[in-house]
Amino acid sequence: MSVPEDLNIDRIANLARIALTPEEKAKFAAQLADVLTNIEKLKQVDVAGVEPTAHAFPVYNVWADDVAQAGLSIDDALRNAPAQRDNMIVVPKVVE
Amino acid sequence: MSHAAMPNELFNKSIAELAGLLAAKTITSVELMQAVIARTQAVEERVKAFNSYDTDDALAQAAASDARRAAGQSLGALDGIPIGIKDVIAVTGQPLTASSKMLANFVSPYDATVTQKLKKAGAVIWGRLNLDEFAMGSSTENSAFQTTRNPYDLDCVPGGSSGGSAAALAAGEAIATLGSDTGGSIRQPAALCGVVGLKPTYGLVSRFGLIAFASSLDQIGPFTRTVEDAAILLQSIVGHDERDSTSFKTEIPDYRAALKEKKGPWRIGIPKEYFGEGLDPEVAVAVQKAIDYYKSLGCEIKPVSLPHTEYGVGVYYIIATAECSSNLSRYDGIRYGHRSAEASDIVDLYFKSRAEGFGPEVKRRIILGTYVLSSGYYDAYYLRAQKVRTLIRQDFLNAYKEVDAIITPTTPTPAFKRGAKADPLAMYLCDVYTIGVNLAGLPGISVPCGFSSGGLPIGMQLIGQPFKEADLLAIAHAYDSTHDWTKRTPNL
Numbered sequence: 001m002s003v004p005e006d007l008n009i010d011r012i013a014n015l016a017r018i019a020l021t022p023e024e025k026a027k028f029a030a031q032l033a034d035v036l037t038n039i040e041k042l043k044q045v046d047v048a049g050v051e052p053t054a055h056a057f058p059v060y061n062v063w064a065d066d067v068a069q070a071g072l073s074i075d076d077a078l079r080n081a082p083a084q085r086d087n088m089i090v091v092p093k094v095v096e
Numbered sequence: 097m098s099h100a101a102m103p104n105e106l107f108n109k110s111i112a113e114l115a116g117l118l119a120a121k122t123i124t125s126v127e128l129m130q131a132v133i134a135r136t137q138a139v140e141e142r143v144k145a146f147n148s149y150d151t152d153d154a155l156a157q158a159a160a161s162d163a164r165r166a167a168g169q170s171l172g173a174l175d176g177i178p179i180g181i182k183d184v185i186a187v188t189g190q191p192l193t194a195s196s197k198m199l200a201n202f203v204s205p206y207d208a209t210v211t212q213k214l215k216k217a218g219a220v221i222w223g224r225l226n227l228d229e230f231a232m233g234s235s236t237e238n239s240a241f242q243t244t245r246n247p248y249d250l251d252c253v254p255g256g257s258s259g260g261s262a263a264a265l266a267a268g269e270a271i272a273t274l275g276s277d278t279g280g281s282i283r284q285p286a287a288l289c290g291v292v293g294l295k296p297t298y299g300l301v302s303r304f305g306l307i308a309f310a311s312s313l314d315q316i317g318p319f320t321r322t323v324e325d326a327a328i329l330l331q332s333i334v335g336h337d338e339r340d341s342t343s344f345k346t347e348i349p350d351y352r353a354a355l356k357e358k359k360g361p362w363r364i365g366i367p368k369e370y371f372g373e374g375l376d377p378e379v380a381v382a383v384q385k386a387i388d389y390y391k392s393l394g395c396e397i398k399p400v401s402l403p404h405t406e407y408g409v410g411v412y413y414i415i416a417t418a419e420c421s422s423n424l425s426r427y428d429g430i431r432y433g434h435r436s437a438e439a440s441d442i443v444d445l446y447f448k449s450r451a452e453g454f455g456p457e458v459k460r461r462i463i464l465g466t467y468v469l470s471s472g473y474y475d476a477y478y479l480r481a482q483k484v485r486t487l488i489r490q491d492f493l494n495a496y497k498e499v500d501a502i503i504t505p506t507t508p509t510p511a512f513k514r515g516a517k518a519d520p521l522a523m524y525l526c527d528v529y530t531i532g533v534n535l536a537g538l539p540g541i542s543v544p545c546g547f548s549s550g551g552l553p554i555g556m557q558l559i560g561q562p563f564k565e566a567d568l569l570a571i572a573h574a575y576d577s578t579h580d581w582t583k584r585t586p587n588l
Contacts (some may be wrong), residue, residue, distance in 0.1 A: 011470075012466050017450055018462060019448055020451065024456075028459070028463055032460065035413060035464065039410040039477070041410060042410045042480055042484055045483075047483040047484060050484075053482055055298070055342060056312070056489060056562075057298060059342060059345075062341040064338060072205050072206070076205040080433070082430075082435035089431055092441055092442045
């Protein structure tokens with residue numbers, strides 16, 4: 001299966017924030033081309049005047065009462081942090 | 097060493113049977129839990145269904161159940177019953193991995209709503225069950241940790257993504273389990289492992305505390321040995337939840353009582369699109385025999401048409417991947433989950449943490465989902481898929497003007513060998529009969545209806561009307577309670 005010309009795997013991987021190896025890029029591009037070719041048949045369907053479905057049973061205007069509730073404790077919130085110090089999550093420097 | 101399991105062993109009994117034995121004080125919950133632990137320790141090396149389990153914690157829960165019962169404060173049919181949990185559903189203080197390196201060391205800081213509800217019903221929360229990474233797959237081969245085996249043939253897959261939930265139950269390592277179903281992830285493994293699997297109507301069961309894959313399709317549901325057990329377990333997990341904004345406010349009936357009250361005869365639709373090319377002849381025969389049984393009960397069997405069926409897989413793989421690319425953007429190596437040790441700066445940290453933390457199928461789906469949502473392609477793919485989704489949903493709603501339920505095969509074939517579907521597209525096509533139910537938001541149940549000549553289970557799918565689980569379960573029970581397929585156990 002040939003890769004569609006417009007399937008720019010570098011652009012997509014950049015948008016998705018995933019570093020791909022050259023091998024992954026080649027493999028995924030070919031496999032996705034296969035899947036996209038299968039999906040092409042959706043273009044045969046007449047969808048003129050058809051409303052899109054985002055959820056099978058949409059529920060609207062879901063509001064929560066504006067009441068303060070207990071959240072996670074600091075210990076629980078930081079329990080899974082990859083790095084922490086002084087009750088904060090440590091990240092690489094973002095401003096010089 | 098052989099571990100041939102007799103059907104009369106405690107670990108092979110149904111919730112309904114065990115609830116009777118517990119209530120009569122013939123057994124204790126601790127004895128039941130010990131039997132399940134012993135069975136698990138005997139077969140788990142071969143089945144590989146669990147990512148983790150905590151025997152001390154389970155025995156403590158069982159002892160608490162026995163204490164309640166002794167004090168005359170039993171909480172009902174589920175009190176003291178060990179229930180396995182798919183490893184995408186949060187249980188406070190226990191690991192929650194989604195079978196991904198990304199969450200290999202994650203510990204849940206809170207309970208999912210379904211976990212809280214099970215605890216309130218007195219169930220013993222027992223272990224976390226393997227799945228395809230982030231529930232993406234149909235075989236559990238995409239798990240980052242291990243491939244679960246089909247208890248009926250260890251060379252075959254158990255199906256997926258909830259393969260651990262189905263295999264553990266079939267192997268006697270739990271009395272019932274919970275899974276999640278986005279495109280067939282409860283029904284397909286249930287069919288392949290010879291157990292009952294129910295995907296409820298979208299919105300009936302809260303998704304709070306379920307690791308999100310595709311939020312407009314995901315739904316939690318039970319794996320059980322009988323349809324009656326499915327009614328019992330469903331009852332305990334349904335209901336409106338303020339913490340899930342898509343949770344639906346609807347009246348909840350008594351599902352178990354409905355099994356007896358609703359007697360039919362029913363009008364049953366048979367969609368020709370589900371019986372065509374690609375359907376294994378043994379599966380076709382087994383499902384036809386089940387349809388003939390309903391006819392013998394006086395049910396009206398009517399051909400119906402679901403003309404947009406052939407577009408289901410395409411629509412699904414656009415919508416599900418689009419939603420997953422958005423949902424999985426939260427795994428960035430910052431607040432929780434895998435963080436790369438190799439990163440040079442913050443942006444590099446995102447790229448490398450995600451590259452190291454996600455497996456190939458998850459990356460493929462994120463890439464596809466990002467593509468179909470990207471500028472210039474949104475209308476052609478995502479918006480069009482949402483419109484065809486409308487047509488697929490209308491197909492079902494039109495059919496329900498004439499019938500009460502629809503019967504199809506759950507899967508095109510019985511369980512396949514490990515490694516047999518290395519090509520992603522071939523794997524995606526496994527879900528052809530189950531996907532439409534998710535796109536339309538309907539309830540669907542897989543019920544065992546036979547075995548192949550090779551000894552592998554076969555399942556039929558009954559599809560019901562929105563929020564009419566009581567009717568769907570009653571129809572399924574009419575077959576299940578008069579056939580003994582679910583009484584068979586694998587020779588492990």
